[in-house]
Amino acid sequence: MDGEVSDAERRELEELVAHDDEARRILELLQAGTQFGNKAFEDFLHDPVPLALVRQIKQGTTASPKAERLTATAPSRHSERLWPRALAASVAMLLVGGSTGYILGMANSGPPAVTQVAAARSWLDDIADYHRIYARQEKHLVEVPAAEGEAAIRTWLASSVGVDFTIPQLAKDGLTFEGARLLVAAGKPVAQLMYRNAEGEVFAICFLKSEPIGEQGMLRESMRDDLAMVSWQKSGASYVVVGPSADASLRRLAETVSTDI
Structure with a gap:
C-alpha cells in the first residue's frame, strides 16, 4: 500500500x-x-x-565508513x-x-x-546570534575600541554588568584585542571582549552575572552551527569563549581565559 x-x-x-x-x-x-x-x-x-x-x-x-553490502532477495511469485x-x-x-x-x-x-x-533558548544562543552579526563588521567590530584604554573598558563594563574582571592578554595565542561591546542576553547585561587573529577570524569572550549552577570552573563545549563555544561558571558569573567551529585550540584558549580573566 x-x-x-x-x-x-x-x-x-x-x-x-x-x-x-x-x-x-x-x-x-x-x-x-x-x-x-x-x-x-x-x-x-x-x-x-x-x-x-x-x-x-x-x-x-x-576515516571513510565501510560501505555496507545489501543482498537483494529474489522477488516472490505472484x-x-x-x-x-x-x-x-x-x-x-x-x-x-x-x-x-x-x-x-x-x-x-x-x-x-x-x-x-x-x-528553551539560553544566553549562549543570544551570544551566538550577536557574534554572527558583529564578526562580519570590519570598521564597527566593537563599540569601544581598545585604543581608549583597558582601564576605561574595565570600569565601563564592570559597572554595567556587575562583574569585576581583567582583560586577558592573548597575543601569545595569536589574538589581538580589538575592544569591547555591551550586549543583552537572557534579559541581562553581558560584557563582550573582541579579539581577531592574523587570518581575520573573530573570537569573543562574553560574561554576565549569574547564580551558581552546577560545578564551578568546569568547561563545557557546545556548537551553534558554524560557531564553537566553551562555557563555564566561576565566582557568581557565567563565561563563554566563542570562535570558529574549525578552530582546534578553542578549549585551550578557554582554559587560559578562565585563569586570566
Missing part, C-alpha cells in the same frame, strides 16, 4: 482493510508506531554534534497468496516497532502520550 506492491495486490489489501476488523487494527497499529518512531528519531537529529567530530570532518581526518505475506510483514514491523517502543518507553508504565517539548 506504500507503493511496494502491484495494483492487484494493492486493491486486495484495500479490500481486506475495508472489511476485516483485525487487518484494520493492525494497519492502525503500524501507522501509530510509524508516527511515534519518526517523532522519536527526529528528536535524536537535534542532539548537538561533538566539537571534536566537527573539527575532524572539517580537517578531513575522519501466484503466492497475499495474506501470508502481509501477515509476515505485519509481524516483522510489529516486532521492530515493539522493540523501539520498549527501549524508548521502558520508564513509562502507562500508555504513550504525544508531548511537544520546546527547547
Whole structure:
C-alpha cells in the first residue's frame, strides 16, 4: 500500500482493510508506531554534534565508513497468496516497532502520550546570534575600541554588568584585542571582549552575572552551527569563549581565559 506492491495486490489489501476488523487494527497499529518512531528519531537529529567530530570532518581526518553490502532477495511469485505475506510483514514491523517502543518507553508504565517539548533558548544562543552579526563588521567590530584604554573598558563594563574582571592578554595565542561591546542576553547585561587573529577570524569572550549552577570552573563545549563555544561558571558569573567551529585550540584558549580573566 506504500507503493511496494502491484495494483492487484494493492486493491486486495484495500479490500481486506475495508472489511476485516483485525487487518484494520493492525494497519492502525503500524501507522501509530510509524508516527511515534519518526517523532522519536527526529528528536535524536537535534542532539548537538561533538566539537571534536566537527573539527575532524572539517580537517578531513575522519576515516571513510565501510560501505555496507545489501543482498537483494529474489522477488516472490505472484501466484503466492497475499495474506501470508502481509501477515509476515505485519509481524516483522510489529516486532521492530515493539522493540523501539520498549527501549524508548521502558520508564513509562502507562500508555504513550504525544508531548511537544520546546527547547528553551539560553544566553549562549543570544551570544551566538550577536557574534554572527558583529564578526562580519570590519570598521564597527566593537563599540569601544581598545585604543581608549583597558582601564576605561574595565570600569565601563564592570559597572554595567556587575562583574569585576581583567582583560586577558592573548597575543601569545595569536589574538589581538580589538575592544569591547555591551550586549543583552537572557534579559541581562553581558560584557563582550573582541579579539581577531592574523587570518581575520573573530573570537569573543562574553560574561554576565549569574547564580551558581552546577560545578564551578568546569568547561563545557557546545556548537551553534558554524560557531564553537566553551562555557563555564566561576565566582557568581557565567563565561563563554566563542570562535570558529574549525578552530582546534578553542578549549585551550578557554582554559587560559578562565585563569586570566
